[in-house]
Amino acid sequence: MRSLERAHPLVSFLYLVAVMGMTVFTRSPVLAVQSAVGASLLLMLSGSGRLALMIPIFAAASALTNPIFSHNGVTVLFFVNDLPVTAEAVVYGAVFGTVLAAACAWGICAVRFVTSDKYIWLFGRILPSAGLVLSCALRFLPLLTRRARSFAAVQGAATLKQQLHTFSACVGYSAELAMSSADSMNARGYGSAVRTSYSVYSFGRRECIALAAVILLSVAAVVMTVLGGGEFFYYPALSELKTRPADIALYISFGALTLLPTAVILREKMKILNIE
């Protein structure tokens, strides 16, 4: 876990882009399941296993509701009010729900492991001032929320109109205080020279290996998809799950990609066990 929290921003960011991109754009049920399993394992290992339960729930809910809207498909299971409920629609719903839930689960992991300072590092490389703006915003928004709450509590506004009035007073006060933030930036030489950007992350051998693994696996997965691996059709009839070399290669590379963070955590846990 610690090694994921401390992972280099570039590695974490690329990884998430690759996994989430593949998850969202895939049509293959195998990839959807792989992604869901990878995300659930990561959630469970990082102590929020309960959230992983949402994936089967989402999938089931979507499998049950999709036939209400979609009547395509040739395998009719039964009729409801003269409308056909097809196996294709049920399967498509289940896969769609899994994809959606898996993407959400990766999102939760992203919030957890790619913290604000990592985004700031990323954007600070490209545009130092954009990194700073992001950092200021991340500081200011919670501050404003807290201040608004305390204004509301102290002034005890009852009606909506009063509440809006209180909130506008709070925004006004924040603007007043922002003047002294601006003074403080000026006092510390903001804009007096070309900005440099501090970094708490270093890029060593470990980061090189991790980055290489992420790039290799995701490029392999993309190439295999382009070559036709993992092709799957739901309508009019479900196509067969193919096992050509391209498919197998795709499943292996994407599976490895989704299990990468789990492997890192497990390896770390083993090491900690050894120490203790």
Add this chain to the structure above:
Amino acid sequence: MNILSTNNISFTYHGGAAALSGVTLDIPEGSFVTVCGESGCGKSTLLRLMKPALTPRGELSGELFYCGELISSLSEKRAASEIGFVMQDPESQIVTDKVWHELAFALESTGVPVGDMRRRVAEMSCYFGIEELFERDTASLSGGQKQLLNLASAAALHPKLLILDEPTSQLDPIAAQGFITAVSRLNRDFGVTVVIAEHRLEELLHVSDRLVVMEKGRVIADCEPRGICGALAADHPMMAAMPVSVRLYSLGGGREAAPLTVREGRSDPVCSAAAATLPDPYPESRAGGELLLSARELWVSYGRNQPDVLKSASIDVKRGRVYAVLGGNGSGKTTLLKTLCGMIKPLGGRVKRAKSCACAYLPQDPCELFAEDTVKEELSSVCAEWQPTAERFGLCGLLGSHPYDLSGGERQRLALAKLMLKQPDVLLLDEPTKGMDAAAKAQLCQTLRSISDDGADGAVGAAVVLVTHDTELAAACADICGLLFGGEMVCEAPPSEFFPDSYFYTTPLCRMRR
């Protein structure tokens, strides 16, 4: 060599009165200069003129020199890195979300290369002992930690001159002491010249080389701290801001070498003689009338996995009395006030209220109470009969001003007036003397006594509960004091017993006498 010198400078804000007139000061390199004076005496203006990026807009005559050069001719980068500035509010000076980023901010801005930056940031966090906070969110720090971070961030630029404008006025006494110690270490260890403006001089005077007293834009005293009694008359209003040993020495007729700490005061014959003869500052302790609020065994916590903030705290609030709650940071003082006025529901115990008992709560930052654009609207939004109250709180001259443009003391008066218009039975005040000068404190003290007294027109006095770190305020206005520790009211006594019996939570005068 003078690092900074001002030659007969006068300054007028656009469309305002003169803020400074004819100020001439020479500040030698490596010195520690304390500037004091009542609110509005021009000390902030003087300090801001010394920092090119913060120079206020207005008419300036006379010259300011930095290391022999005109201060306006300094390059932006040099001015930023050689002159550090720390302001009053710890919160709004912080601009980024992480401690490490805040430390690096000034270095990033002045374009220090990354390798050099890493070393300087590491050095500063070791020097100020904030390594443990390095990866924390700035929002999670306490006020004292925030202000220390602001100091460290300014110090990371390796400034030659450090200017601090009332840096400890928003801090509790222990955090303030820690901050002053950090500043004086910078001065001692690296020879950084320090110019600091402050109301609270108790901890500051004995580390300063020079004391500059200002009044109405002029320098009225500029001497070594020990010589202050020779420069100011014993009955001068600024004497009230001096440490108790200096006040006593001056009252006893001493002139040449004022003792600056309690230790020096106790061994000084003039000072200890005056301490023995001075009457007690405690007002008559009133018994109080009707029981308005009675809280029994309150338990309060902010969440399932959070520690209990109040643990079995009990308090009785009676009409016509001022109750002062003292206690350290995190002892639950603010939580107690919020629970009493119903903003927080206790997990255990309950607050019993007398019938139709109205509570009014004044938060630490009085601005949280304001919602209008002028003082007049602020008052008239509460009730139509606001004029007598405005008069009573001395707000008549300020009716057209914006609440945010008032000084700390004036804001507090406006907030009090606004609350008093609602005619509350219980007035709950959270740290009301934060950022106030000595004169405003004395005035607040009188106001609180008069609010709790029965009026001549038959109005009954309210009950006042105040939470404070200011032992002198509590000694001068409370009828009963309570010490809150670990979420529990540890002891309760009238000031005449509370302060002489306490060792640490006591007034400096009591420490002189012990």
